[in-house]
Amino acid sequence: MPTRWYNLLADLPTAPPPPLHPGTGQPVGPEDLAPLFPADLVAQEVSTERYVDIPAEVQDVYRLWRPSPLYRAHRLEKALGTPARIYYKYEGVSPAGSHKPNTAVPQAYYNARAGVRRLTTETGAGQWGTALAFACAQFGLECEVWQVRASYDAKPYRRIMIETFGGQVHPSPSDLTEAGRAMLASDPDSPGSLGLAISEAVEVAAQDPTTCYALGSVLNHVLLHQTVIGEEALLQLAKIDETVNVIVGCTGGGSNFGGLTFPFLREKLAAGGAGPVVRAVEPASCPSLTQGTYAYDFGDVAGMTPLLKMHTLGHDFIPDPIHAGGLRYHGMSPLISHLYAEGLIEARAKTQQDCFAAGVLFARTEGIVPAPEPTHALAAAVDEALACVDTGQEKVILTALCGHGHLDLPAYDAYLRGSLVDHTWEDTELQQSVAAALSRLPAIPG
Numbered sequence: 001m002p003t004r005w006y007n008l009l010a011d012l013p014t015a016p017p018p019p020l021h022p023g024t025g026q027p028v029g030p031e032d033l034a035p036l037f038p039a040d041l042v043a044q045e046v047s048t049e050r051y052v053d054i055p056a057e058v059q060d061v062y063r064l065w066r067p068s069p070l071y072r073a074h075r076l077e078k079a080l081g082t083p084a085r086i087y088y089k090y091e092g093v094s095p096a097g098s099h100k101p102n103t104a105v106p107q108a109y110y111n112a113r114a115g116v117r118r119l120t121t122e123t124g125a126g127q128w129g130t131a132l133a134f135a136c137a138q139f140g141l142e143c144e145v146w147q148v149r150a151s152y153d154a155k156p157y158r159r160i161m162i163e164t165f166g167g168q169v170h171p172s173p174s175d176l177t178e179a180g181r182a183m184l185a186s187d188p189d190s191p192g193s194l195g196l197a198i199s200e201a202v203e204v205a206a207q208d209p210t211t212c213y214a215l216g217s218v219l220n221h222v223l224l225h226q227t228v229i230g231e232e233a234l235l236q237l238a239k240i241d242e243t244v245n246v247i248v249g250c251t252g253g254g255s256n257f258g259g260l261t262f263p264f265l266r267e268k269l270a271a272g273g274a275g276p277v278v279r280a281v282e283p284a285s286c287p288s289l290t291q292g293t294y295a296y297d298f299g300d301v302a303g304m305t306p307l308l309k310m311h312t313l314g315h316d317f318i319p320d321p322i323h324a325g326g327l328r329y330h331g332m333s334p335l336i337s338h339l340y341a342e343g344l345i346e347a348r349a350k351t352q353q354d355c356f357a358a359g360v361l362f363a364r365t366e367g368i369v370p371a372p373e374p375t376h377a378l379a380a381a382v383d384e385a386l387a388c389v390d391t392g393q394e395k396v397i398l399t400a401l402c403g404h405g406h407l408d409l410p411a412y413d414a415y416l417r418g419s420l421v422d423h424t425w426e427d428t429e430l431q432q433s434v435a436a437a438l439s440r441l442p443a444i445p446g
């Protein structure tokens with residue numbers, strides 16, 4: 001197991017544009033982040049050191065499931081009749097069933113070490129809340145999660161997992177915060193939104209000096225922690241003397257994709273650009289990289305965060321309720337957005353239909369039901385492998401299978417029963433709502 005995380009910021013040819021304070025238009029400093037995050041995480045957020053040692057206490061928890069397995073998808077290859085070799089790094093073996101504990105555990109550790117007693121966060125379907133509740137249990141922290149009301153009601157299993165790990169779950173809107181009470185006053189039956197849940201979790205953390213807030217994607221320190229995935233994959237591939245030609249990963253906020261690919265990008269930059277093609281895959285109904293604008297925007301719907309330069313569909317764009325809930329984000333990590341703008345990575349959008357077809361094929365061949373999110377990467381891997389059938393090329397394809405789908409079975413049910421609704425960029429309705437949201441991008445003061 002690797003003992004260091006890798007910081008891509010140390011090796012980039014150009015630095016990404018800094019986050020800006022929405023009031024002044026000036027770059028956000030560590031002091032602006034101090035009320036929400038402990039000093040160690042703020043330091044990692046702005047660090048340009050190439051490597052950060054993984055604390056021994058964090059390594060001990062990682063060892064519950066790490067190193068995660070790297071599998072070759074022999075049976076999928078056979079079903080496709082491809083000469084390509086397909087490998088997948090499986091993060092579904094973690095306590096939460098996804099890659100999210102890779103950052104939840106160090107975040108809980110650094111908070112506990114700083115004397116913080118409670119962490120707050122938001123969760124949609126519940127992947128992040130589950131990971132953070134598990135991590136808090138490891139370091140004796142309380143964990144309070146605001147879960148979007150619609151998911152709280154419709155998808156009880158992850159809520160039950162959070163509570164089993166010792167976390168407390170509030171449906172959002174709740175009557176525990178100003179933001180929640182205001183929403184309940186105007187709409188007592190509000191289904192909630194991720195943006196509102198963020199507002200509630202941040203409000204509680206900002207008011208109590210012993211409480212901090214934790215975010216599960218997008219930020220630099222989150223992507224840093226996830227690089228344990230790519231570092232392991234490099235070591236595992238070296239053991240079998242295999243060199244990767246194409247890496248595909250799904251992108252919501254960019255953390256599993258960054259975690260897998262950054263160590264490979266380090267090698268590629270050091271080799272003067274010789275190395276694998278690196279490709280992000282996103283939902284056709286929420287195409288922030290392929291159709292969004294690269295501009296300063298808020299990270300949340302309510303407009304409370306710093307302004308982040310990122311590929312965005314507009315902070316108040318509400319994507320269709322697709323099953324890959326983890327990919328339903330209007331923006332993209334500033335670091336991933338910068339790599340895309342610099343031409344260091346590629347991007348593709350895929351429809352739900354194509355993704356679930358790949359997910360079902362994967363389940364029937366490899367025996368793992370993937371989470372809806374990584375079916376996007378699998379669909380792109382299948383495309384690449386089928387292209388090799390035509391060209392006869394023996395490409396080596398690597399993907400992150402970033403979670404299992406055992407708590408997402410209703411999504412498979414919808415696919416198998418033919419009731420899955422699909423949207424593509426060709427839909428003028430989607431284009432119009434993106435154009436409208438982009439017309440409301442915030443102005444930069446000063």
Ligand SMILES: *Cc1c(COP(=O)(O)O)cnc(C)c1O
Nearest residue numbers: 217252253254255256326373403
């Ligand atoms: C949260 C989540 C995602 C999306 O987040 P990223 O930061 O883009 O990785 C993707 N897959 C799974 C399984 C998730 O839980």
